Structures are given as C-alpha cells and as structure tokens.
Amino acid sequence: MPCGWGIHEPTLKKACELAQLDGDFVIESFEKVKFGNVIAKADLCCFDKPAFIKACLEGFVLNQFKFPGGNFDTIIDATAGRNVIGFCDSTEQLTIYTRQVRLKREEIPVERMEIEPLQGGGVGYVWRFPLGREVHYGLGIVERRIDRLPDWFLPANKQIICSCKGMIRASSPKYSEPVWGHAYPSTIIAVGESAGMISSVTGGGCKEAIDGVEILIKNWGDWDKYEKELVKEFKWADREYEIVKKLYQGKKLSIGDYRTIQKNSKRVGFRLGIKETVSLVKHILTGGNG
Ligand SMILES: Cc1cc2nc3c(=O)[nH]c(=O)nc-3n(C[C@H](O)[C@H](O)[C@H](O)COP(=O)(O)OP(=O)(O)OC[C@H]3O[C@@H](n4cnc5c(N)ncnc54)[C@H](O)[C@@H]3O)c2cc1C
Numbered sequence: 431m432p433c434g435w436g437i438h439e440p441t442l443k444k445a446c447e448l449a450q451l452d453g454d455f456v457i458e459s460f461e462k463v464k465f466g467n468v469i470a471k472a473d474l475c476c477f478d479k480p481a482f483i484k485a486c487l488e489g490f491v492l493n494q495f496k497f498p499g500g501n502f503d504t505i506i507d508a509t510a511g512r513n514v515i516g517f518c519d520s521t522e523q524l525t526i527y528t529r530q531v532r533l534k535r536e537e538i539p540v541e542r543m544e545i546e547p548l549q550g551g552g553v554g555y556v557w558r559f560p561l562g563r564e565v566h567y568g569l570g571i572v573e574r575r576i577d578r579l580p581d582w583f584l585p586a587n588k589q590i591i592c593s594c595k596g597m598i599r600a601s602s603p604k605y606s607e608p609v610w611g612h613a614y615p616s617t618i619i620a621v622g623e624s625a626g627m628i629s630s631v632t633g634g635g636c637k638e639a640i641d642g643v644e645i646l647i648k649n650w651g652d653w654d655k656y657e658k659e660l661v662k663e664f665k666w667a668d669r670e671y672e673i674v675k676k677l678y679q680g681k682k683l684s685i686g687d688y689r690t691i692q693k694n695s696k697r698v699g700f701r702l703g704i705k706e707t708v709s710l711v712k713h714i715l716t717g718g719n720g
Contacts, residue, residue, distance in 0.1 A: 431510070432530055432596035433636070434559045434566045436543060438698040439475040441637040442482075446588035448644075455482045457561050463546040463700070465710050466688030476559050476566070479636070502616045510599060510623035512606075515613075520605045524674060526554065526598040528635050529576045530568030531584065532591040538565050547714050549582045553677045555714050556558070562618075564591065570598065572678045599623045600630040600674065603642075603660045610653040620652065621646055625660065630670040631691060631715070637698065638667070653715055666694050677716055696706050 439459055446454055453620035454476040463472040489602060497514070507514040544558040568575070576595065583670045584590075603609060606626030620628065621660040627642035645663055649656040669690045676683060692707040702710065 431530060432594040433479055434530065434557055434568055435476045435479045435561065436474055436557070436559050436634065436678065437477055438637040439473050440699075441640050442475065442477055445640045448481075449486055453485070454520055455485070457481075460542050462542055466546060466713050468702075468706050468710065471701045472707065473700065474542075476543070476561050484555065486566045498614045500568070501613045502614075505614065505616050505618045507620040507624045508622050509549045511597070511622045512599075512620060515608070515624060518606050519608065520601070522601065522671075522675075523606045524572060524600040524671065524678070526569055526570045526572050526600050527575050527599055528570040528596045528598060528633075529567055529579055529583075530591070530596070531579070531588075531593040532561075533565050533588055534561065534591065535563050535565050537588050538567055540565055546712055547716075549680070550580060553716055555576075572600070572674060598628065598633045598635065599635065600627070600628055600671065602626045602630065602671045603657075603664045604630065605671060607656045607657065607661070609657050609660060610695070617653065619646065619656070626664065626667065628661075629667060629694070629697075630674040631694065632673055632698075634698070635647060637706060638664075666690075666697070670694060678712075 439456065443454060456480055457476045458469055458529070459475040460472060462469050463474060465705060505514060512518065538558060540558045540560050543560065546556040548554050548569060548571060552571040552574050556568065556569045557566070559566040605628035606624070608618065609625040610620070617624070621643055622639040623635050625642060627638040629638055642660060645659050648657055673683060673687045673690065676687070677711060688704060688707050688711065692702055692704055695702050695707070
C-alpha cells in the first residue's frame with residue numbers, strides 16, 4: 431500500500447524486538463527534520479516497510495478465501511478503510527488524499543526528511559523522504575481529491591521510478607467506533623487506520639498502528655476493554671482530528687490548539703518551541719493561510 435516509509439525510530443526498534451524480527455529495517459536515520467525553513471530535532475527514520483511486513487509474516491501460512499466465507503473465530507479488519515467491519519457510528523470523518531512518486535536521489539537532492547507547504551491552497555503538505563539512493567516525494571491534501579500530479583509539484587523532465595495514489599482515514603479511535611463487533615458469524619476487530627490509529631496532523635499511521643496493536647494484544651479477548659483503552663490512549667488523536675477539522679473549515683486555531691500540536695509532536699521526538707509550532711502550522715499545513 432502507498433506509504434512514505436517514515437517512522438519514529440524507537441517505535442520501529444521496539445516492534446522488531448517484540449515481534450522477534452532479525453534486523454532493524456532502517457534505511458536512513460534522521461536526528462533532524464526540515465520544515466520549510468525550520469530544522470527541528472527528531473527521532474525519525476525511513477524504513478524498508480515491505481521487508482518489515484514480509485518479516486512479520488515469516489512462518490505464517492497464508493490462505494486466501496473469498497470473503498464473506500470460511501469459518502473463523504476472529505476476523506481482523508486491517509484494511510485501513512473498514513472494508514469488513516463497515517461504517518462507524520460517527521458521521522465525523524476526514525480523509526487525506528495523497529499522491530506519491532519515487533525518484534532517484536540525484537533527481538531531487540535532499541539531505542534529510544523535508545516537509546514543505548502545498549502550493550495552490552488546501553490543508554496539507556508536501557514530503558520528501560530520503561531512502562538511500564532514492565526519495566519518496568509526495569503530497570497530501572485534506573478532503574480534496576488529487577486527479578493528477580500538479581505542475582508545480584514535479585517538473586516534466588524527472589524520471590519517475592514508481593508512483594501511487596492513496597487515501598488516509600484521518601479519524602481517531604473516538605471517531606472510528608465501533609472498533610469491534612459480531613458478523614458473518616464471527617467477532618470482527620478493527621486495527622490500524624480502520625480503528626483510527628492515525629495522527630490527523632501528520633497523516634502518519636505506522637507508529638500509531640504499532641502502538642494500537644500493543645493495546646489490542648494487552649486486552650486480547652476483552653473487546654470492550656480494547657475499545658475503551660484504545661479511545662483513552664488515543665485521546666491526543668481526537669484533539670488532532672478536531673484541529674485539522676478546524677483548519678479545513680478555515681477556522682482560527684487557539685493557543686490551546688497550538689500547544690496540543692507542540693505537545694503531540696513530542697511523540698515522534700520533535701523538540702519544537704511554541705513559536706516554531708505556530709509558524710509550522712501557518713506556513714506548512716495551511717500554506718500561509720492559517
Ligand atoms: C501516500 C501515503 C504516504 C504515507 N506515508 C506515511 C509515512 O511516511 N509514515 C507513516 O507513519 N504513515 C504514512 N502513511 C499512512 C500509513 O501508511 C497508514 O496509516 C498505515 O499503513 C495504515 O496501516 P493499516 O495496516 O491500517 O493499513 P494499510 O497499510 O493501508 O494496509 C491495508 C491492507 O488491507 C488490504 N485490503 C484493503 N481492502 C481489503 C479487502 N476488502 N479485503 C482484503 N484486503 C484488503 C490492502 O490491500 C492492504 O494490504 C502514508 C499513507 C499514504 C497513503
């Protein structure tokens with residue numbers, strides 16, 4: 431599935447230890463990240479996500495069934511789009527539409543992970559994530575479909591290795607209930623984006639899915655407790671959802687909103703001052719219109 435392959439490095443390390451995987455899957459580590467003109471400290475890396483997933487599946491036998499069908503005790507909806515568990519109770523939903531290309535690094539010289547404002551309006555940002563000799567270069571916009579790559583995004587002479595388009599369900603667990611239920615006739619449990627394990631501000635869901643799955647495993651079998659704990663532990667994500675909704679609706683953020691973003695950014699090791707946070711939101715997320 432489309433992804434920039436950026437992740438909080440300590441979370442990746444923890445996941446590898448817990449799942450007893452060999453290797454760390456890190457392609458490149460970044461102690462600093464560039465947001466427009468601001469360089470912020472961070473604990474991020476780009477990782478080989480396909481290799482990580484392959485290693486997680488090692489030793490399991492994969493059977494394919496046409497669904498619905500089969501006879502299962504438990505079904506995990508890890509489809510990102512609630513394709514098995516179905517709609518949520520809440521009508522509050524936010525989607526980030528994305529496009530991404532992979533280029534040779536010499537085509538788009540970049541020293542570290544970079545986040546830049548969108549051109550042409552909208553709430554979202556552009557990312558450049560180095561992957562050794564290649565770079566993931568993408569853009570995401572809240573609630574606006576991207577039919578084709580905008581001209582400002584990529585000059586025509588660049589050689590594209592691959593490209594993809596995708597969607598991110600940017601609704602936190604509170605706005606993704608129920609995250610479990612009965613159907614088909616089995617118990618269905620949602621995880622990952624289907625369960626709202628996502629940061630609406632960054633659109634990141636890799637660390638969030640790993641953190642959320644830990645909550646699932648701790649509460650395995652007690653599905654009500656899983657839902658309750660998930661909503662509780664992801665309270666920070668509700669605030670992000672509400673902030674992005676405000677930005678999308680063109681509303682001004684309060685100082686409390688900025689403080690929330692500043693506080694939440696510590697989750698991935700950012701050390702941002704309040705001034706840097708305000709400038710980041712104004713100049714990056716809303717392209718100067720915040
Ligand atoms: C362009 C883009 C860039 C991103 N970059 C980053 C990033 O750098 N860092 C980060 O943390 N997050 C990033 N994200 C978000 C992150 O990729 C997702 O939040 C995360 O992968 C969600 O994990 P998931 O397991 O819930 O779903 P996914 O990783 O999306 O996997 C869903 C799987 O379900 C399968 N599926 C779907 N429907 C069905 C069905 N009906 N039956 C069977 N299978 C089905 C799909 O084929 C897929 O294999 C990015 C997202 C996009 C779109």
